[in-house]
Amino acid sequence: MTVYFYTTRDTTAYQPNIMLIKAIQNAGALLHSNLVGVSYALEFPKGLDAVVVLGDPESQEASYVVALAIARRKPILYLLTKGELVPPDIQKISETHELKKVFKFSYFTLDTASKIIGEFIDQFVYHTDTYEIKFTLRLNTELERYLKWKSKRMKVDKATLVRRLIEEFRGHDEQYKG
The missing domain is CATH 1.10.1220 (Arc Repressor Mutant)
Incomplete structure (x- = not known):
């Protein structure tokens, strides 16, 4: 399983980045990311199974990554740290009935990161809900x-x-x- 992790805060010193990377790796995924030093890739790799985006209310780039993943029909997990505002374009995507099959939005804390990643992979990549x-x-x-x-x-x-x-x-x- 190959997961692309996109973060708007592209530094490995940012604690949520570290927690999400560990959670993705603990789920057994091969990780690619826009973070330098973590299987750095600006484009989606071949054989991509899912996309995890750590968003930011101010960033438009995350919305472009989500749109690209939707166009390629890849499951997307869009994460915001608890208390942040949801960007309007992401709000519209999360409310679209057709996209609920490939798009999941969630708030997370450092304690809930691995549980949310695990549930996403189970539901969207391994299709355990069926x-x-x-x-x-x-x-x-x-x-x-x-x-x-x-x-x-x-x-x-x-x-x-x-x-x-x-x-x-x-x-x-x-x-x-x-």
């Missing part, structure tokens, strides 16, 4: 302990972790034609 089939998985005690430990470290529930692993295997399986 999972409807129940499956019983029988494990021995050792595997169950490992699954519990790993899911706790990644801050996701066990079912989501198993889904991610299966999605990853499916993506690398050249014989599968589904």
Whole structure:
């Protein structure tokens, strides 16, 4: 999974940038960004799966990045730190019914950053909101302990972790034609 992180405050010293980068990397994503020193790229890379934008009420550039991602039909997470005003153009995009399938807007704090990133990736990249089939998985005690430990470290529930692993295997399986 490849995620492009765009920030209007293009310095690695800015604490929200650091938290969001860590959250994206902890979700297992390959990260590209407009930040110098973090897989620097001004253009979207090939094979891009999602775009995360740390916006600013004053910046128009973030709106252009969102528009480009919409044009390329990539899922977008637009973030503002709690208490900031939503730019009018982003407000209009978030209210558009057709774009709700690819666009998510959220306020965040340093404590909620990783949860919001994880939920976005699950919902828009892995499409966990459409999972409807129940499956019983029988494990021995050792595997169950490992699954519990790993899911706790990644801050996701066990079912989501198993889904991610299966999605990853499916993506690398050249014989599968589904």
